[in-house]
Amino acid sequence: MTSEAPDPDDLAYNPRLRVANVPAIFERWQGRARAARASSPGMLADLRFGDGAAETLDYFPALRPNAPLLVFIHGGYWRALDKADFSWVAPPFNAAGCAVALINYSLAPAARIEAMVEEVRRAHAWLWRNADRLGHNRARMVTSGHSAGGHLCAMTLATRWVDEAPDLPSTLVPAGVAISGLFDLRPFVRAPFLAPTLNLDHDRAGALSPALMQPANPIHLLTAVGGEESEAFKEQNRQIREQWSAHAGPDVPLPGRDHFSACDALAEPDHALFEATLACLHQTPR
Numbered sequence: 001m002t003s004e005a006p007d008p009d010d011l012a013y014n015p016r017l018r019v020a021n022v023p024a025i026f027e028r029w030q031g032r033a034r035a036a037r038a039s040s041p042g043m044l045a046d047l048r049f050g051d052g053a054a055e056t057l058d059y060f061p062a063l064r065p066n067a068p069l070l071v072f073i074h075g076g077y078w079r080a081l082d083k084a085d086f087s088w089v090a091p092p093f094n095a096a097g098c099a100v101a102l103i104n105y106s107l108a109p110a111a112r113i114e115a116m117v118e119e120v121r122r123a124h125a126w127l128w129r130n131a132d133r134l135g136h137n138r139a140r141m142v143t144s145g146h147s148a149g150g151h152l153c154a155m156t157l158a159t160r161w162v163d164e165a166p167d168l169p170s171t172l173v174p175a176g177v178a179i180s181g182l183f184d185l186r187p188f189v190r191a192p193f194l195a196p197t198l199n200l201d202h203d204r205a206g207a208l209s210p211a212l213m214q215p216a217n218p219i220h221l222l223t224a225v226g227g228e229e230s231e232a233f234k235e236q237n238r239q240i241r242e243q244w245s246a247h248a249g250p251d252v253p254l255p256g257r258d259h260f261s262a263c264d265a266l267a268e269p270d271h272a273l274f275e276a277t278l279a280c281l282h283q284t285p286r
Contacts, residue, residue, distance in 0.1 A: 012232035013182075015102035015259035024226035025260045026081075044134075047124035049103070050106040054111075055119055057103040057127075058083055060090035061135055068140040068281035069099045069127065073120060075147030079197050081106040083186045089267045092274060099136040101127055105152070108131050111186070113208050113250075116215070120152045121159055124209045128172050142217065142281050143176045146263040150181020154210035154240060157247075175220040175249070175279050180262045182231055184210035187232070213238040215247055222275050222280055224252040226262035233259070234264075252276050 006017055016022050037043060044059040061067075072089050074081045083102040089102035105111075105119040124143065131138035145153035146202055157176045160169040185205040188194050221244055225237040241248045252273045254262050265273040 003187075005123070007125065007192045009187055010193045012189055012230050013187065014193045018228075018230060019258045019260060022260070026085065028081070029085050029088065033085055034087075036087040036091050037084075040087075043090075043237070045086075050119060050122045052106060052119060054104045054106040056083075056265075057101050057123055057124065058085075058087065059134060060094055060100040060102075062094060064096055064097060065135045066137045066154070067097055068111055068142065068276065069101060069136040069138075070141045070281060071104045071124060071127065071141065071151035072100065072266075073105075073143065073144065073145035073152045074102070074264075076107070077151045077194055077197075078116060078148045078151075079194075080115055090142045092267045092269045093278070095280075096269070096278055098278070099112050109199065113200070114204075116152060117155045117208070120156055121164060123162075124156055124173055125164060125168055127210050127256045128168065139174075141173055142277070142280060143173050144266070144277065146266070147259065148182055150178035151183060151185070151210065153178045154181060154183055154221070157221060158213055158215045160216035169219045169249050171219070173219070174285075176223070177222045177224070177266070177273075177280060178265060179223075179273070180225050180229055180259055181223070181236065181240065181241075182233075183236050184209045184222040187239070191249070211236070211243050213243075215244065216261065218229075219246050219247050220253065221278065222249040222276055224254050224262065224265070226257035226259055227253065227255040228258040231261070249280065 042061050046056040049055050057090045058227045074086050083104045092101050103123040105116045128138045143153050143156050153176045161172045185208050189205050
């Protein structure tokens with residue numbers, strides 16, 4: 001008896017069908033994350049930015065005041081993983097003179113993606129309002145994310161901040177870095193490995209798709225997608241760059257990188273993705 005072939009949408013979008021031994025990758029990330037926290041005595045854990053149980057962030061301060069701030073939003077298809085799995089992102093950027101914040105958000109199926117978007121926006125607004133207390137430069141805040149975190153990164157960049165609260169500037173987050181991001185959510189209405197968890201319909205998926213909207217303010221989006229990713233992930237990357245062509249920064253090549261090692265590249269100081277992100281942090285408007 002032969003096993004049933006994977007659904008085409010699952011094969012296109014489920015990295016577990018393309019990358020071997022994914023649990024070992026997660027274990028490696030968690031080990032690196034524990035080591036990063038242990039070597040960062042000034043790190044502030046579980047700072048609360050909202051009332052929801054998941055609305056917390058970890059803050060890794062820079063060694064100097066008024067530093068740029070990199071915000072990182074984890075992936076996990078809106079349903080898995082945690083900020084604590086990605087603490088390893090922080091030390092290389094700290095060493096390069098930047099502060100780093102890693103944020104959590106509620107997960108599906110308990111939460112809808114709309115709620116996640118609002119939570120991530122609240123986190124960025126909180127970081128802007130608390131910049132003086134924490135020590136970073138509120139005008140040099142760059143958001144970033146991997147996979148589903150790339151989607152939330154783009155939704156943050158598309159935010160009309162003046163509608164969120166009257167004290168917020170229109171360019172609260174002037175730039176972002178999206179790694180193997182998901183920008184058109186309509187395929188996930190039907191993808192069997194994900195559809196029952198997200199419970200999206202076509203209209204909601206369209207309304208939550210950055211590839212179908214325009215940023216409300218001038219922003220700068222840096223993108224990257226693994227060279228070993230499926231064509232579907234590469235097409236997602238092409239879509240956002242075409243739709244946001246007036247705002248598109250570099251598209252950093254990631255040859256030989258799969259869905260997970262693409263994320264690793266962000267925190268490798270000798271990698272072009274790290275260098276491009278660092279340049280973005282230092283070039284954001286003051």
